[in-house]
Amino acid sequence: MTRDEIFAKVVEIVKPYVKNEDALAAVADDTNILEDLKVNSARLVDIILNFEDEFDIEVEDEDADAVNTVGDAVALIQEKLS
Amino acid sequence: MPWRSSRRSFPEARFLTRLPFRTRAAHAVQREVGRLAALFWVLTIVFILRVLMRYRIRDVARVRTRYRALVKEKGRPFLICPNHLTMMDSAVIAWALGGSWWYLFHYSRMPWNLPEYNNFASQWPARLGAWLTKCIPVIRGGRREDVSRVIKRVQHLLSRGETALIFPEAGRSRSGRVEADSVAHAVGRILTSVPGCQLLCVYLRGDRQHTWSTVPARGDSFYIDFELVEPQSDHSGMRRSRDFSQQIIDRLVGMEKKYFAGR
Numbered sequence: 432m433t434r435d436e437i438f439a440k441v442v443e444i445v446k447p448y449v450k451n452e453d454a455l456a457a458v459a460d461d462t463n464i465l466e467d468l469k470v471n472s473a474r475l476v477d478i479i480l481n482f483e484d485e486f487d488i489e490v491e492d493e494d495a496d497a498v499n500t501v502g503d504a505v506a507l508i509q510e511k512l513s
Numbered sequence: 514m515p516w517r518s519s520r521r522s523f524p525e526a527r528f529l530t531r532l533p534f535r536t537r538a539a540h541a542v543q544r545e546v547g548r549l550a551a552l553f554w555v556l557t558i559v560f561i562l563r564v565l566m567r568y569r570i571r572d573v574a575r576v577r578t579r580y581r582a583l584v585k586e587k588g589r590p591f592l593i594c595p596n597h598l599t600m601m602d603s604a605v606i607a608w609a610l611g612g613s614w615w616y617l618f619h620y621s622r623m624p625w626n627l628p629e630y631n632n633f634a635s636q637w638p639a640r641l642g643a644w645l646t647k648c649i650p651v652i653r654g655g656r657r658e659d660v661s662r663v664i665k666r667v668q669h670l671l672s673r674g675e676t677a678l679i680f681p682e683a684g685r686s687r688s689g690r691v692e693a694d695s696v697a698h699a700v701g702r703i704l705t706s707v708p709g710c711q712l713l714c715v716y717l718r719g720d721r722q723h724t725w726s727t728v729p730a731r732g733d734s735f736y737i738d739f740e741l742v743e744p745q746s747d748h749s750g751m752r753r754s755r756d757f758s759q760q761i762i763d764r765l766v767g768m769e770k771k772y773f774a775g776r
Binding site for chain 2: 465471472473475476479480483489490491492493495496497498499
């Protein structure tokens with residue numbers, strides 16, 4: 432799976448939890464999931480569990496701590512898939 | 514030294530989360546200074562609750578006997594997870610469960626709290642008070658690294674046989690009822706990472722507490738109930754933590770139903 436494909440899937444997974452649609456329209460690697468997209472912090476866990484299902488990976492709590500931006504999420508998934 | 518005796522009875526409790534020496538030393542200083550000053554601050558808080566605010570706990574003798582017996586029997590770290598309606602919940606719960614004098618001799622059972630930084634520690638007098646009273650301020654919804662650092666500190670304290678109190682809802686319940694879909698993942702994460710940690714779900718509600726507020730009404734009388742819970746999950750990793758957190762909330766919902774059914 433290419434990086435762009437992972438990125439597109441990540442955005443698709445995050446989309447239902449986003450409260451700032453304008454930020455979603457301009458989403459990039461450095462878009463912060465909590466601060467820019469205004470995703471509720473409690474929902475971030477659901478998002479990461481969706482990553483697990485979608486990409487068939489297992490994410491530990493410590494790995495999830497490093498996920499702040501969309502780019503962080505993509506990098507984590509790439510690492511788990513490799 | 515109560516915390517040392519509880520450590521002895523919990524031999525598998527090692528430093529599960531190895532914190533930097535400075536952080537561990539800071540905790541030790543905070544705990545010991547708090548302990549030395551406990552006669553002052555514990556009695557002051559109880560004076561505020563009991564005399565100034567005129568709060569009363571229903572069946573307080575029975576509640577304390579039950580809680581103390583539980584602590585004595587289990588002798589392990591305790592994670593207390595209550596419902597959350599007011600900013601004084603943690604103080605009222607600690608007072609209701611232990612009583613002021615008991616804590617002076619069982620200081621490890623005085624729970625560590627994780628108050629919201631902006632409410633309790635944004636200015637230095639409040640920060641000093643929070644430090645003295647076993648608080649570790651946290652910015653809810655803050656940077657994940659910062660929240661994670663606080664979680665690791667709590668894991669460390671529990672692994673030493675201490676007691677912590679964390680609200681499993683992600684804030685005070687705006688509906689006035691336990692919000693089943695508002696789950697703080699951190700409680701499950703802490704619970705899964707500290708083997709042998711006992712989970713105590715607590716339901717607290719003042720008779721005049723119809724919804725959420727800053728403080729309970731003066732002169733209110735509190736109902737308190739608690740249950741030892743052993744969450745189960747077939748999963749691992751984050752999914753296990755999420756299952757644990759959800760089961761805590763579900764139990765609190767059940768305890769709330771019991772409260773309203775008995776009114």
